[in-house]
Amino acid sequence: MQDIESWEDHCYFHERRDYAGLVAYCRDEVKRSPDNLYAAERLLQALVLNGDYGDAINVGATLEHRYPGVGMFANHILDALFALGKTVADFDWAEPPSIVRLGHGVSDDCYAFLRIKRKARSLHDLHSELWPHDYVAFTDLELLHYLQRDERFVVNGETPVNAEISVARKRKRTGG
The missing domain is CATH 1.10.10 (Arc Repressor Mutant, subunit A)
Known part of the structure; x- marks a missing residue:
């Protein structure tokens, strides 16, 4: 039941383009379930949507090094890097992504x-x-x-x- 409510909450923030609210919601979600990789990915996505590229890269670096080869984080890290005018070489990858x-x-x-x-x-x-x-x-x-x-x-x-x-x-x- 909580997963359905979580999905609805995410939609609420997306529909209103309230990305700051989405970041806060996702941070709380990660705090409640620190081992939930999907919650961590949603936080990375929210940070990118909110323009918090530096935070997305920092959070992404921790996740990418903790879970090398789990590609779900790489796309958001790359989005943040490219938004800052950086390249794939500007990140210390545990496992470089395929572009x-x-x-x-x-x-x-x-x-x-x-x-x-x-x-x-x-x-x-x-x-x-x-x-x-x-x-x-x-x-x-x-x-x-x-x-x-x-x-x-x-x-x-x-x-x-x-x-x-x-x-x-x-x-x-x-x-x-």
């Missing part, structure tokens, strides 16, 4: 994934299948536009929410 940047490697990964699929897939499907544990350094809209410019893909839909992507199939020639 995916938009480029030929991304479109090649999408092509390899989609070419064996019969039906078109959403951007959400691409993210969850190709980069589930990586920091994705581009938006869904940037990915959508990138794939629209690549002749190997057919993109139906104009927004990241409704777009369906498939591989352009080569037509077989008939006759002789």
